[in-house]
Amino acid sequence: MQPTVTSDAALARERRTERVGRPIAASDSPAPAREAPLAVSIRGLTKTYGTTVALRGVDLDIREGQFFGLLGPNGAGKSTTIHILTGLVKLEGGAARVFGGDVVRDYRFTRRQIGLAPQEYNFDRFFSIRDILIFGAGYYGIPRREAGERADELLASFDLYDKRRQKIERLSGGMKRRLLLAKAMVHGPRLLILDEPTAGIDVELRRRLWEYLRRTNEGGLTILLTTHYIEEAEALCDEVAIIDEGRIVAQGAPQALVEQGGERLLEISLAHPPSVLPQTFPSEFDAELDGDVLRVRTPQPRKEIGQVLNALYAAGLEVSQVAIRESSLEEVFVKLTGKRLDAGGGESPARPFRGV
Numbered sequence: 120m121q122p123t124v125t126s127d128a129a130l131a132r133e134r135r136t137e138r139v140g141r142p143i144a145a146s147d148s149p150a151p152a153r154e155a156p157l158a159v160s161i162r163g164l165t166k167t168y169g170t171t172v173a174l175r176g177v178d179l180d181i182r183e184g185q186f187f188g189l190l191g192p193n194g195a196g197k198s199t200t201i202h203i204l205t206g207l208v209k210l211e212g213g214a215a216r217v218f219g220g221d222v223v224r225d226y227r228f229t230r231r232q233i234g235l236a237p238q239e240y241n242f243d244r245f246f247s248i249r250d251i252l253i254f255g256a257g258y259y260g261i262p263r264r265e266a267g268e269r270a271d272e273l274l275a276s277f278d279l280y281d282k283r284r285q286k287i288e289r290l291s292g293g294m295k296r297r298l299l300l301a302k303a304m305v306h307g308p309r310l311l312i313l314d315e316p317t318a319g320i321d322v323e324l325r326r327r328l329w330e331y332l333r334r335t336n337e338g339g340l341t342i343l344l345t346t347h348y349i350e351e352a353e354a355l356c357d358e359v360a361i362i363d364e365g366r367i368v369a370q371g372a373p374q375a376l377v378e379q380g381g382e383r384l385l386e387i388s389l390a391h392p393p394s395v396l397p398q399t400f401p402s403e404f405d406a407e408l409d410g411d412v413l414r415v416r417t418p419q420p421r422k423e424i425g426q427v428l429n430a431l432y433a434a435g436l437e438v439s440q441v442a443i444r445e446s447s448l449e450e451v452f453v454k455l456t457g458k459r460l461d462a463g464g465g466e467s468p469a470r471p472f473r474g475v
């Protein structure tokens with residue numbers, strides 16, 4: 120029988136490749152944004168709230184056009200970092216720049232560049248949702264008429280147009296999330312910052328928001344997203360940074376992080392498994408036979424696959440299926456931080472191993 124090679128993540132990688140133009144797995148950083156100017160540059164950022172140290176020297180660069188993910192467990196410092204960029208929190212030490220402007224000195228410029236969809240709802244409950252958007256735009260000096268047109272466009276693209284005259288309490292949780300995003304976009308920002316944009320929304324809506332965000336990013340908008348969903352970061356982001364206890368502990372393309380920090384193996388199903396591996400099978404392979412499955416641990420499964428299959432044929436063993444297995448980004452995350460991302464929330468299902 121011809122062996123079949125399963126490769127789910129190869130497909131995921133292809134999808135990302137399509138989006139960014141060329142493969143990203145080969146390097147730590149995504150290709151297209153490499154040469155682009157910096158949208159965000161953070162150096163040595165520190166912040167303490169009373170006795171709580173929230174940031175212990177965060178360095179982060181995000182290039183124009185990137186879809187960047189900031190991942191971290193509860194209390195890691197994600198929102199604090201974001202709020203320093205948007206001027207909601209005063210930085211203590213270090214510096215942060217947005218499109219070249221200093222977030223403290225040039226705050227008028229930097230705030231105008233950013234659209235923030237915060238983690239918590241921040242709507243005024245006395246206004247209609249259309250007016251919420253119009254006032255949001257007015258805050259940035261956009262004339263009312265233009266703001267009205269922009270509000271209607273956004274309400275239509277977020278499927279909220281029918282609700283435009285309603286007050287906020289009449290919206291469901293998912294609708295409020297969409298309105299937060301619309302409000303963040305209303306003044307035409309160059310950098311969209313999303314703090315947990317899909318927390319607590321259903322799978323269908325999450326997919327639709329992903330599509331919207333992908334398209335918007337492809338249209339040139341730089342996006343910084345924090346998320347508890349590893350799956351979300353893998354699906355959307357061309358680069359992620361993992362933050363833990365106020366420090367960046369890893370950074371790179373999701374696939375590169377998986378390749379650096381994870382475990383890789385070949386999982387080979389045998390048609391007629393022996394009870395022990397034949398002596399003729401080379402001992403240099405780190406192989407373990409478990410029923411009809413042979414697992415071979417190797418740092419480069421794609422490179423070694425041919426040699427391993429040849430050795431099996433030479434030993435007279437028939438192969439029915441071959442899979443390359445890699446740790447998920449979630450496992451890399453757990454390995455680096457010793458924590459689970461869904462701690463407390465329980466929203467992200469455990470994914471022990473994933474076929475690649």
Ligand SMILES: Nc1ncnc2c1ncn2[C@@H]1O[C@H](COP(=O)(O)OP(=O)(O)OP(=O)(O)O)[C@@H](O)[C@H]1O
Pocket residue numbers: 168169171172173191192193194195196197198199200238
């Ligand atoms: N206004 C505040 N006053 C006091 N402590 C704060 C304040 N805001 C944040 N903190 C503390 O700073 C640390 C970092 O919080 P932050 O909100 O940045 O984390 P986070 O990564 O966004 O977490 P989550 O995933 O739960 O949203 C936490 O220990 C938090 O308790």
Ligand SMILES: [Mg+2]
Pocket residue numbers: 197198199238314
């Ligand atoms: Mg937060």
